[in-house]
Amino acid sequence: MLDRLAFPNPQQIRQEWLDLNGQWDCLLVENENDYIMPPTADQFDRQIQVPSSPTFPVSGLDLTTYYPVIWYRREFAADLQDQQRALLNFEAVDYECDIWLNGQHIGHHRGGHTPFTLDVTNWLMATNELIVKVVDHNLTTQPIGKQSWKDQNFLCWYTRTIGIWQNVWLEFTGEHYVTSFTALPEIHRASLNLDLELDAPAAVEVRATARYAGQLITTATVSVKNGRAKFALDVSDNQANFRLHYWTPETPDLYDLSLEVLDRGQVTDHIDSYFGMRGIETRGHDILVNDQRIYQKLVLNQGYDRHNGLSAPVAGDAADVDKIKEMGFNGHRLHQHVGSHRLLYLCDAKGLYTWAEMPSPFEFSPTMMANFQAELPAFIAKHINHPAVITYVLMNESWGVNEIAHQPAEQAFVDGLVDLTKAYDPTRLVIGNDGWEQVKTDVATVHDYDNDPDRLTASYPDLKTTYEGSPSQTSGRRTFCDGYQQQAVPFILSEYGGIAYEENAQANSWGYGDRIQSKTDVVAKIEALTQAVMAIPNCAGFCYTQLSDVEQEVNGLLDHDHRYKIDPEQIHAIFTAEHQTGFVFD
Structure with missing residues (x-):
């Protein structure tokens, strides 16, 4: 059985990946304009555990002084095969960041709580230097949640978060791959509505396969149009008590889902995912899950x-x-x-x-x-x-x-x-x-x-x-x-x-x-x-x-x-x- 927790994103698993968490070099800076270009390797004078915020003990720094700028650096080896693409994933960096790979500026991101991905194929080498500059002034115009914007904690606002505070990893695909997908259940039609966006020409196809407890439910193959594949799977099953294996807190039944990109019959991307057949709606003053009233x-x-x-x-x-x-x-x-x-x-x-x-x-x-x-x-x-x-x-x-x-x-x-x-x-x-x-x-x-x-x-x-x-x-x-x-x-x-x-x-x-x-x-x-x-x-x-x-x-x-x-x-x-x-x- 697949151990989903062994992967950084259990709902979007690619088997070939490289964990970039761990010890990184870092440089703490008070003025974001002190270094317009990345510092040299010998200027990084500390180490920090990624993912973490330097304001907490697990980082290895546990700072009491707030620095609005952190430079990160780490080296890693990569073995990129012919016809492969390399995708660099950050699950969350608070708040604004710039990324350099082997001396080249490859991306910018703004937003401290959500994931982003960069295709780094063109800059990847056998031995790599990855540098990330993070800027976070913790402004009240940013979505900051429970982070205190004052110098000290107060009432129900707590220690600030800054930097790379969720997972970082590199994953490898074939030449054409899925960039995003939604898998939305429709319980009253016993169907799963799939919508995939791809970095791929119209000539490729997408194959989706649904299984429950190892048993094949259905499979379908569709053509890609304008970089998109949108279709529905019939996931009804005679082995289920009521046509579907419904997801509820009492019975959190999950189906396995595999998504494959096919180029002239060859698989260029394979994602292991899953889904749950669960509906939610309101009727008057009631909330219904799978047509049954619930009390939360x-x-x-x-x-x-x-x-x-x-x-x-x-x-x-x-x-x-x-x-x-x-x-x-x-x-x-x-x-x-x-x-x-x-x-x-x-x-x-x-x-x-x-x-x-x-x-x-x-x-x-x-x-x-x-x-x-x-x-x-x-x-x-x-x-x-x-x-x-x-x-x-x-x-x-x-x-x-x-x-x-x-x-x-x-x-x-x-x-x-x-x-x-x-x-x-x-x-x-x-x-x-x-x-x-x-x-x-x-x-x-x-x-x-x-x-x-x-x-x-x-x-x-x-x-x-x-x-x-x-x-x-x-x-x-x-x-x-x-x-x-x-x-x-x-x-x-x-x-x-x-x-x-x-x-x-x-x-x-x-x-x-x-x-x-x-x-x-x-x-x-x-x-x-x-x-x-x-x-x-x-x-x-x-x-x-x-x-x-x-x-x-x-x-x-x-x-x-x-x-x-x-x-x-x-x-x-x-x-x-x-x-x-x-x-x-x-």
Whole structure:
């Protein structure tokens, strides 16, 4: 069986590849204009672990002084065969970078959270020098998410990330290859809709093969037109109980998919992928997955690790997914960061509903709008083929659109983002501005950190009160901006809880509400608040804050090292006490 986690992108596997992670030379610079051209090899005076941010211990630097510019350098050997192409992949570099290979400038990229690929065939040699210049001023017009733009951390904003913070690798293909593809399920037709873009002339063909548990389901070969192949596979199967092997958190069934590019019968590119047959839609105030009403029990996942920051190792991500499920949640909200390819695969394989969230900027301006829109297509492309991803969140709590309740320009911007996202991916739910002051949205969401259980339930007596007023006792913000209240969409309490607890309280740590000293009292408070939330009528789910402690914020169910603070069986009993659905087959 293919070990997908052994590859940097488990959903797009090419067997011939070279890992470029590890120790790189680096040079830290305060002024980006100090070196217009790359420094010489002897000027790189430090080493850094890639992927990582130099602001965290795993980097080997653990800087307390922020440098806005980092130069990276490493040497590597490559054996490029005749008729091969070489593709250099960066999963994420924060924020802006330039790349040189063997003295030649080969690319520029802007956007700190999303992948990009460069065809480096023409510059690759047997022995290579790769240099990357990264510039990140952490401006409020950039999508920065939870990174503090001040000199110090504050409230719920944390240590900055800079540099090459996700995987780097080189992969090899034949002369003609797939540059991107989408594989979108349509459960009501039992089909998989494929759309491939290729670096190839019209003379080549694409062959797609779907299998389930090693058994052939179907195969099809189509011609490429204008560098594109678009077609559908019938993936119905008599061995399935109900025509399809549906993906759900309880049964995260995945099909294997192989994609091949054929040039006069010869394979020039082969990708091993997978897909899940999962549909999602809203009907009135319900959310349906595979035509069945669901109740979402999410946990807020900030993605930070004490030693790695956002560059969590795959073992840490796997442990987090297991713990989330062990505690009784059926999903998580990847809050204000973009998870790695491997994490998204783990959510698919283990069965975890995932809300994918664009990191927020914090200042509305033409520059901010341009930066956000420039990175949005790559954000969607990273998530579009993952069955676990059911919702996109574009803005959070009016960050970056702080006057959206009163400014038509900010409303128009978020409305446009919702429409643009649906144009790129019409198969998922989209939330324009999560938490309050919403405009266009598929789900009405509210953030409420009230720690009085009775008052929490009473704040949401019916949907009319929720949608037309300001029900949250902690934010006081309106759920919708004027003119948007009449949307017939489901309601989710997408943040609550936030109970602070640490056995040895630190002076600068914080959480929502009064600090509770006893672990027994913490469990009781979590239970009371969760019972109150699950008693809210016409509510389609919740998101509890939060999975783990993060730096000064200690309201996690796990501590800073992602160890349980509380017996997971106790937590599981709380979150599974109500709203359990589905048949049980012994």
